[in-house]
Every structure is written in C-alpha cells, then in structure tokens.
Amino acid sequence: MTTPELLAVAIAVLLAGAAASLALARRARLAGWVSTAFVAAAAAAIWVVVVRAFSSRAEGEATVLALPDLGARLSVVVDPLSAFFLAIVATIAVVATLYSVDYMTHFAGNTLAKFYPILLVFFAAIVGVLVVSDFLFFLVCWELMTLTSFFLVTFERENAASQRAGWKYFVITHAATLCMVVAALVLWRQCGSFHFGDLLAALAQLLATRPLLAHTVLGLLFIGFATKAGVLPMGDWLPDAHPVAPSGMSAALSGALVKLGIYGLVRFFGALLPASAAAVGWGIAIALAGTASLFVGTLTALRQTDSKRLMAFHTIGQIGYICLGLGVGIACLRTAPTLGALAIVGALFHAANHACFKACLFLGAGAVLYRTGERDMNRLGGLAAAMPLTAGSSTVASLAIAGVPPLNGFASKWLIVAACLLAGMAQPLFLILGLVAMFISLATLASFLKVLGAVFLGQPNPERRVSEVPATMAAAQVVLAALCVLLGVLPFWPLRFIRDAAAASVPIAVPSASELLGGPWGLAVTGGGAALALWSPLVVAGGMVVLAFVAYGLQRAGGAGRREVAVWTGGEEHAAATVRYAASSFYLPFKHAFAGIYPRIRWRVPAFPGGLRRAFDVDAWAYRPAARLVERAAGAVSRSHVGVPQVYLLWIVVGAVAVVAIVLGLVG
Amino acid sequence: MTTAPLLALALALLNVAVALLLSPLVEGVMRKLKAIVHSRQGPPLTQPYLDLLKLLGKEDLRTTGGLPYALAPALTLGSVLLLATLVPLGAAPPLGFAGDLIVLIYVAATSAVALILTAFASGSPYAAVGGSREMMMLLSVEPVLAVALVVGAVKAGTLSVGGILAWNAEHGPTISMAIAAVALFLALQAQAGKLPFDIPEADQEIMGGPLIEQSGPRLAVFRWAMWAKQLIFALLLVQVFVPWPHLGVVPLDAVLTLVKALAVLVLVGVVDAVNPRLRIEQAMGYYMRVALSALAALAFAVIGM
Numbered sequence: 001m002t003t004p005e006l007l008a009v010a011i012a013v014l015l016a017g018a019a020a021s022l023a024l025a026r027r028a029r030l031a032g033w034v035s036t037a038f039v040a041a042a043a044a045a046i047w048v049v050v051v052r053a054f055s056s057r058a059e060g061e062a063t064v065l066a067l068p069d070l071g072a073r074l075s076v077v078v079d080p081l082s083a084f085f086l087a088i089v090a091t092i093a094v095v096a097t098l099y100s101v102d103y104m105t106h107f108a109g110n111t112l113a114k115f116y117p118i119l120l121v122f123f124a125a126i127v128g129v130l131v132v133s134d135f136l137f138f139l140v141c142w143e144l145m146t147l148t149s150f151f152l153v154t155f156e157r158e159n160a161a162s163q164r165a166g167w168k169y170f171v172i173t174h175a176a177t178l179c180m181v182v183a184a185l186v187l188w189r190q191c192g193s194f195h196f197g198d199l200l201a202a203l204a205q206l207l208a209t210r211p212l213l214a215h216t217v218l219g220l221l222f223i224g225f226a227t228k229a230g231v232l233p234m235g236d237w238l239p240d241a242h243p244v245a246p247s248g249m250s251a252a253l254s255g256a257l258v259k260l261g262i263y264g265l266v267r268f269f270g271a272l273l274p275a276s277a278a279a280v281g282w283g284i285a286i287a288l289a290g291t292a293s294l295f296v297g298t299l300t301a302l303r304q305t306d307s308k309r310l311m312a313f314h315t316i317g318q319i320g321y322i323c324l325g326l327g328v329g330i331a332c333l334r335t336a337p338t339l340g341a342l343a344i345v346g347a348l349f350h351a352a353n354h355a356c357f358k359a360c361l362f363l364g365a366g367a368v369l370y371r372t373g374e375r376d377m378n379r380l381g382g383l384a385a386a387m388p389l390t391a392g393s394s395t396v397a398s399l400a401i402a403g404v405p406p407l408n409g410f411a412s413k414w415l416i417v418a419a420c421l422l423a424g425m426a427q428p429l430f431l432i433l434g435l436v437a438m439f440i441s442l443a444t445l446a447s448f449l450k451v452l453g454a455v456f457l458g459q460p461n462p463e464r465r466v467s468e469v470p471a472t473m474a475a476a477q478v479v480l481a482a483l484c485v486l487l488g489v490l491p492f493w494p495l496r497f498i499r500d501a502a503a504a505s506v507p508i509a510v511p512s513a514s515e516l517l518g519g520p521w522g523l524a525v526t527g528g529g530a531a532l533a534l535w536s537p538l539v540v541a542g543g544m545v546v547l548a549f550v551a552y553g554l555q556r557a558g559g560a561g562r563r564e565v566a567v568w569t570g571g572e573e574h575a576a577a578t579v580r581y582a583a584s585s586f587y588l589p590f591k592h593a594f595a596g597i598y599p600r601i602r603w604r605v606p607a608f609p610g611g612l613r614r615a616f617d618v619d620a621w622a623y624r625p626a627a628r629l630v631e632r633a634a635g636a637v638s639r640s641h642v643g644v645p646q647v648y649l650l651w652i653v654v655g656a657v658a659v660v661a662i663v664l665g666l667v668g
Numbered sequence: 669m670t671t672a673p674l675l676a677l678a679l680a681l682l683n684v685a686v687a688l689l690l691s692p693l694v695e696g697v698m699r700k701l702k703a704i705v706h707s708r709q710g711p712p713l714t715q716p717y718l719d720l721l722k723l724l725g726k727e728d729l730r731t732t733g734g735l736p737y738a739l740a741p742a743l744t745l746g747s748v749l750l751l752a753t754l755v756p757l758g759a760a761p762p763l764g765f766a767g768d769l770i771v772l773i774y775v776a777a778t779s780a781v782a783l784i785l786t787a788f789a790s791g792s793p794y795a796a797v798g799g800s801r802e803m804m805m806l807l808s809v810e811p812v813l814a815v816a817l818v819v820g821a822v823k824a825g826t827l828s829v830g831g832i833l834a835w836n837a838e839h840g841p842t843i844s845m846a847i848a849a850v851a852l853f854l855a856l857q858a859q860a861g862k863l864p865f866d867i868p869e870a871d872q873e874i875m876g877g878p879l880i881e882q883s884g885p886r887l888a889v890f891r892w893a894m895w896a897k898q899l900i901f902a903l904l905l906v907q908v909f910v911p912w913p914h915l916g917v918v919p920l921d922a923v924l925t926l927v928k929a930l931a932v933l934v935l936v937g938v939v940d941a942v943n944p945r946l947r948i949e950q951a952m953g954y955y956m957r958v959a960l961s962a963l964a965a966l967a968f969a970v971i972g973m
Contacts, residue, residue, distance in 0.1 A: 428966075540750065581800070585800070
C-alpha cells in the first residue's frame with residue numbers, strides 16, 4: 001500500500017471505530033475496548049507510515065482532490081517532521097484510549113456516546129492536520145480538531161466550571177484560528193494558491209518586498225499556533241480546560257493537541273525563517289515568548305493545589321522550553337548550523353518527552369481522582385502504599401519533567417540549555433535565557449516534589465479505603481513511565497530520527513546525525529572538528545548505580561537491626577490527618593515572593609447572546625407552548641369525563657339526539 | 669581532555685575516596701574550630717569518624733516502608749559521590765566530558781531530591797517543614813552556582829568544567845572570575861548547611877528537619893553525604909575558580925587543592941561559629957541579591973574582563 005492509502009485506512013478505521021463505539025455507547029466498558037481496538041489498529045497503520053517516512057522509501061506528495069478554482073488541493077505528504085509528530089500522536093492516542101476504558105465507567109450519569117466517538121474523530125482530525133500540505137484543508141482539519149476537543153472538554157455537562165472553561169477555550173482558540181485564516185487569505189491573494197510551498201514562497205517574497213505586511217502575517221501565524229501550543233498569554237485557556245476534561249482527554253490534550261501548535265511553528269517558521277534576514281529577530285522573539293511562558297507558567301504552577309490545574313500550568317512551562325529551543329535554533333541556524341540544529345532537535349525531543357511525562361502525570365492525577373474523588377491536594381496524602389503502580393509511575397514522570405538525570409526530561413533540557421549557553425557566547429541574551437531555564441527546571445522540581453509529598457508520600461489516612469486502579473489504567477501509566485526512562489537512557493536512538501525531522505523542516509543543511517549527535521554511547525556535539533558538548537547518560541547512570549551500591553554497602557556494613565516505629569510528634573499522639581503538612585503550606589515564603597506573577601484579569605466573560613440563545617431554543621418558543629396548549633385542551637376534555645356511567649349514558653343520549661337532529665336537519 | 673579510560677577510572681576512584689574518607693576529618697576540624705571560637709574544649713578531630721562508626725551499628729528505626737524509602741540514603745550518598753567524580757581534583761574531572769557543566773548543576777540538585785523525598789515520606793510534620801525549607805534553599809543557592817559556572821563557561825568558551833579550569837590556570841585572575849568566586853564562596857555557606865543558613869535542619873527549632881526520623885545507619889549515610897558535599901563544593905570553588913598555583917603535577921596539585929579547600933572551609937566554620945540563624949525569607953533574599961550581583965560578573969565576562 002502507498003502512504004496515502006495507509007493514511008486513508010487509518011482515518012477510515014478511526015471513523016469506523018467512532019461509529020462502532022456510538023452503537024455500543026450504552027455499554028461503557030465494551031465501547032471502551034472497541035474504541036481501543038480501533039485506535040490501536042489505526043496507530044499500527046500510522047506507525048507503518050512513520051517507519052516508511054524515516055526510511056529511504058519516502059514517497060512524494062499525492063493529490064487526492066483538486067479544487068483548481070480556489071487554488072487548493074487536498075494533497076497529502078508525510079515527511080519526517082509529520083512522521084515524528086504522527087508517532088507521538090499515535091502513541092498517546094492508544095494509551096489515552098486504553099486508560100479511558102475503566103476511567104470513563106465512573107461517569108455513570110453521562111452517556112459515553114459523547115466521549116468515544118468524538119475522541120476518535122478528534123484523533124482522525126489530528127492525523128489530518130499532520131499530513132495535509134494545503135492550508136485550506138489544514139484549516140478544515142484544524143477546526144475539526146478544535147471543535148471535537150471542545151466537546152470533549154465540556155464532557156461533564158452538569159459541571160458549570162467545565163462549561164465555562166469550554167467556552168473560554170472555544171473563544172480563545174477561534175480568535176487564534178481567525179488570525180490564521182486572515183494570514184492565509186493575505187498570502188493567497190499574493191500567490192493564488194493554498195499549497196504550503198507556494199504560501200511560503202509568497203511569504204519569502206513579501207519579506208523582501210513588503211516587510212511590514214510580511215511581519216504582520218508572521219505575527220498572525222505566530223498567534224494562531226502559539227495559542228494552540230499554550231504559550232502565554234494566549235495559552236490562558238489551558239489551565240482551565242485541562243482540569244475539567246476527563247483525565248484520558250487531559251492526557252491527549254497535553255500530550256498531542258498542544259504539540260500541534262509546535263508542529264505549526266516548526267512547519268512555517270522553521271521552514272521559512274532560518275534562511276531569511278528576519279531569522280535573528282523572530283528567533284529572539286520566539287525564544288523570549290518561550291522564556292516568559294516557562295517562567296510565569298512554572299512559578300504559577302508552584303502555587304496550585306488542584307493537581308490537574310498544577311499540571312496544566314506546567315504544560316505552559318514545558319511548552320516554553322520547546323519554544324525557547326526553537327527560537328534559539330531559528331536565530332542561529334544560519335550562522336552556526338550545528339548549534340541551531342542542536343537547539344531545534346532539543347526542542348523537538350522535548351516535545352516528545354513532554355508528551356510522555358505529562359500524559360503520564362495527567363493519567364496519575366486521574367487515577368487518584370478515580371479512587372478518591374479528589375483533585376485538591378490539601379486533602380490527599382499517603383497513597384503510595386495503596387497505589388504503588390500509580391505512585392511509581394508518577395514519581396518517575398515527576399522526576400523526568402523536573403530534569404533529574406538520567407531521565408528523558410534531562411536529556412532534552414540538556415540539549416536546549418547547552419544550545420542556549422553555547423549560542424550565548426555570541427549573543428549574551430541567550431545566556432540569561434539559559435540561566436532562567438535552569439532555574440525554572442529547579443522550580444519544576446520543587447513543584448513536583450510537592451505533588452509527590454502531598455499526594456503519595458507521608459502517612460496514609462486510615463479513614464479512606466483506597467486500592468490500586470484497574471489494570472488498564474495502571475498499564476497506561478506504566479508504559480509511559482517506562483518510555484520516560486528509555487528515552488532518557490538511550491536518547492541517541494530517537495534523536496537520529498528527530499535530527500531527520502529537523503533536517504526535513506529547515507531550509508539549511510543540517511549536520512549529519514553522527515556529526516551532530518555522536519556515536520551510539522553518548523551525545524557528542526561537534527562543531528568544526530572540536531567537541532562542543534557531550535552527554536553520556538549510560539556512563540552517568542551506570543556511575544550513579546555503582547556508587548549507590550557502594551553507599552548501600554556502607555549502610556549495611558554495621559549489620560544493624562531494623563524496626564518499624566510510629567512517627568514522633570512531640571511526644572503526644574496525633575492522628576495522621578491532623579499533623580499532615582498540607583499542599584498549600586509548601587514553600588510558602590517562596591510563593592509569597594512570586595505572588596503577583598500571574599495577574600488574574602477579571603474581565604467579563606462574553607456571555608452567549610441571550611436573543612440568539614432563545615432563537616436556538618426551539619423547546620422554549622415552539623414545543624413547550626404547543627405542548628401546554630394540547631395539555632390544556634386535554635384537561636378541558638377530561639373535565640367532562642367524570643367516570644360516572646349515568647353521566648356517560650346521558651352524554652350518549654344527548655349525542656344521539658344531536659346526531660339525529662343534524663341528520664334530520666341535513667335531510668330536511 | 670583525552671585522559672585514557674583507565675587513568676580516568678583511577679582518578680574517579682581517588683575523588684570518591686577523598687570525598688568519602690577525608691570529609692569526616694574536615695568536619696572534625698570545623699567542629700574543633702567552632703569549639704575554640706566558643707572557648708570550649710571541643711571533640712577530638714576524629715569524632716565524626718567515631719560518630720559514623722557508632723551510627724552504622726545502631727538500630728535502624730523506620731516510620732514507613734517501601735523500596736524508594738529504603739534506597740534513599742544510598743541514592744543521596746551515591747549522587748554526592750557522582751558529583752565528586754565530576755569535580756576536578758588536581759587534574760581535569762575524571763568523569764568529565766564536554767558538557768559536564770550542566771550535568772554537574774543537575775546532579776548537585778539530585779542528592780537534595782532524594783533527601784527531600786525521604787523527608788516527605790517519613791510522615792513527620794517536622795521533616796515536611798524541613799524538606800520544604802531544603803527545597804527553598806536549593807532554589808536560592810543553585811542559581812548562584814549556575815551563574816558562577818556560566819561565567820567560567822563564557823570566559824573559557826566551553827561547557828566543560830575541565831576546560832574552565834585549564835583556561836583559568838593559564839590566563840590568571842580576571843575581574844569576572846573573582847566576582848564569581850566570591851559569589852560561589854557565599855553560596856558554599858548554605859551548601860555546607862552551616863549557620864546562618866542551616867535553616868532546613870534548624871536543630872533547636874524543627875529538630876533536624878528532614879533527618880528527624882532517620883536513625884542508625886540511615887542517619888550515618890545522610891550525614892556522610894552532607895559532609896562529603898561540603899568538601900566537594902569547596903574543591904569545586906578552589907580548583908575551578910582559584911586554581912593558582914597550577915603546577916601541572918597531578919599529586920602536588922591535588923594536595924595543594926585539598927589544603928586550599930580546607931582553608932576555605934575553615935573560613936566557613938568561623939562564619940558558622942559567630943552567626944545566629946536567619947529566617948528562610950531572609951536567606952532567600954540574601955541569595956537572590958548574591959545571584960543578581962553574580963550577574964554583574966556575567967556582564968564583565970561578556971565584555972571580556
């Protein structure tokens with residue numbers, strides 16, 4: 001099969017799965033299993049496409065449908081950049097759907113007809129966004145993706161917070177889409193085509209002839225993509241929308257959806273800017289936006305006590321890292337190809353890593369929610385003993401997002417920070433950005449130590465009976481945690497492909513994989529023959545393990561006995577719950593120091609126009625009055641039916657007399 | 669930088685051995701010094717060794733189970749020893765590679781992670797307060813370390829600690845490196861967990877903080893890790909930022925470095941002996957100012973001074 005055929009199969013399977021799960025929606029678990037099976041089948045097809053795109057058997061563009069009058073054609077091409085994001089989406093989709101099988105059963109009051117079918121269409125739309133190479137169809141898929149995700153965010157219809165968050169998401173993302181539409185139309189007027197290549201060529205020409213217009217178009221595109229990615233301040237929808245979505249969907253939002261914004265940035269900015277004169281300016285702008293996002297997002301996350309809201313703010317922070325890498329890469333790709341490539345590769349790698357650990361963290365928070373019904377970390381604690389698998393995978397993912405070596409978060413942050421510092425030798429601003437990134441990495445650590453401490457560690461609350469989540473939910477988390485370890489210890493394996501993805505997306509020749517990334521045992525960045533930077537996770541991890549064994553040997557050398565004792569609380573007996581250190585107490589002085597960093601602007605949320613709402617509400621102006629009329633008539637009729645046989649006989653007699661009178665009258 | 673693997677391994681073992689075996693002696697010297705300043709007799713210099721020996725044989729009382737909790741002391745000491753192999757002692761860092769500066773900064777935080785997780789896991793509210801303070805101190809001090817090392821990186825044009833050392837030894841003192849060295853020295857006080865910055869432990873207040881529920885061999889290993897850590901950071905300071913006189917003979921340089929490190933720690937000990945404890949927000953404000961001043965060093969480095 002050719003690549004377009006495989007993609008068509010994948011999308012058809014997803015849509016068939018949507019229909020099947022719709023038919024089975026009354027049986028929650030069965031619908032979940034069927035959806036998982038269909039998503040897995042589609043993911044398998046997508047993985048074949050991915051492998052093919054990275055092998056030498058890559059195929060050119062295929063046009064499915066041409067609309068010559070519009071200058072648009074539905075053409076499909078899977079280059080390594082698309083393939084890289086397809087791989088992320090395929091993995092996250094399977095894991096999130098598998099997790100939902102059991103998770104969704106506790107929404108007993110809600111019909112799952114509005115979850116699985118929409119989820120599968122959502123995945124199909126994402127695949128569409130990633131493979132089309134025509135802006136018109138890109139926007140169609142993008143809009144489908146936004147709409148379906150809106151319905152998934154507002155899944156809990158009776159929950160007012162979820163409706164409000166969904167409305168905010170709807171308004172902000174559509175404003176962003178509008179920016180993209182305007183940008184596309186401006187470019188379309190220039191070249192009469194919606195094809196990516198033509199649009200980019202038109203934009204490049206505009207940069208030379210009418211720079212003001214070109215930069216406006218670039219700015220509109222940036223707003224469009226950065227909003228979806230969650231870059232502040234446009235990403236303000238994210239901390240509201242993520243917590244209210246069902247946890248499997250939160251994982252898909254953070255793991256897959258926000259990455260699409262990054263895809264758009266790389267696809268347009270990475271493909272256009274590095275070769276142009278505007279590279280440094282836009283690179284610095286993107287890097288600054290990223291740094292602001294990671295600084296504000298992470299320090300705001302530190303203040304949260306709602307577990308899923310905290311993680312949503314961290315998504316903003318981690319997206320900031322990706323944008324920082326991207327910006328540095330765009331700024332210095334032309335002058336220093338090795339460094340620029342390093343930064344872009346680091347940014348893309350961080351996108352993949354973020355998908356793994358943040359999806360895992362959302363699933364972990366969902367597991368806790370599933371068993372305890374709590375998202376407020378002040379009221380949780382000591383769950384590690386009861387939920388070892390959840391606690392274990394959340395710990396691994398927490399350390400990964402905090403960049404503890406040798407996990408995957410460290411590998412990609414190392415690339416980004418190294419690129420920042422090396423680029424900073426020529427452009428001192430990047431030094432500061434690199435230092436901020438390192439500091440925020442520590443704040444991320446603080447935030448997730450708080451999560452672990454407040455949710456999983458400490459003494460369990462004996463009044464709460466908690467057990468481990470069902471196998472499907474546990475398996476989903478463990479798989480993602482394992483990926484975090486694997487990608488961290490063997491980063492050079494995925495990085496070869498990510499280097500291909502970066503090379504395919506930028507207009508400048510990127511150094512070969514061996515030159516950029518070194519041999520099979522470590523990352524070695526060489527530029528002009530000299531070693532610039534090197535990181536060998538296996539050596540560090542191995543050294544760590546050996547030295548920890550030495551330390552453990554020392555600890556056990558005395559042959560001391562062991563005994564379990566109660567916690568000492570000043571000589572008095574206290575229940576575990578009364579001496580808990582609540583989540584809101586952690587790092588109080590530090591939180592006070594950064595209190596006003598995320599301004600809450602209290603503007604009036606535009607309410608849905610009342611007149612329009614009434615116009616759409618057919619119930620209110622047609623059905624209910626009609627029903628009331630019928631009811632009143634029936635009441636009047638029933639008043640005459642009193643249930644006494646004599647009265648009915650009387651009516652019959654009266655009726656007969658009347659009929660006879662009428663007949664006589666007519667005949668006479 | 670192209671040390672043969674065997675030599676690197678030998679040097680790594682040397683660093684680990686120095687960190688393990690000499691750090692209690694250094695702690696003993698500091699205790700004695702504190703006693704002298706306080707007009708006390710003080711314990712013998714070997715007291716920390718005796719403490720460790722005694723603790724290693726004592727009963728291990730635990731408030732909670734679980735594998736991570738059981739492994740936490742080993743991970744703490746293990747990561748401190750890993751840090752030792754990333755720090756130069758007379759020669760280039762044995763485990764050094766071209767990007768080890770970033771790795772060093774992150775590994776330095778890793779030992780604190782294991783300690784803080786232990787504190788939270790032990791279930792004691794005192795430990796939780798201590799762990800929270802430990803994290804805030806880390807948030808305050810680590811930027812100073814990062815800025816100082818980046819100053820070196822800019823001067824030397826490399827991300828390797830060994831490269832910074834070599835550059836510094838060759839080019840002699842500069843204004844930016846001097847400011848960075850002072851900042852790092854001020855940070856050392858907190859990294860060693862000494863007054864006025866022993867806020868996470870604060871014995872008289874929260875009774876040892878993170879370590880309150882640790883006893884016997886676990887306490888011994890945690891203490892050992894803290895002592896090793898103060899020696900390692902002193903070594904990093906004197907070797908990378910004040911490497912002169914650099915003779916080029918590894919054993920001589922190593923001995924010289926140790927003497928200099930001891931001198932620096934004696935200074936730390938004196939500050940410890942004559943100061944009362946600060947509150948956590950005072951410490952955070954202090955280190956924020958230190959880090960911002962260290963940015964001046966970065967500015968000097970960028971303009972080549």
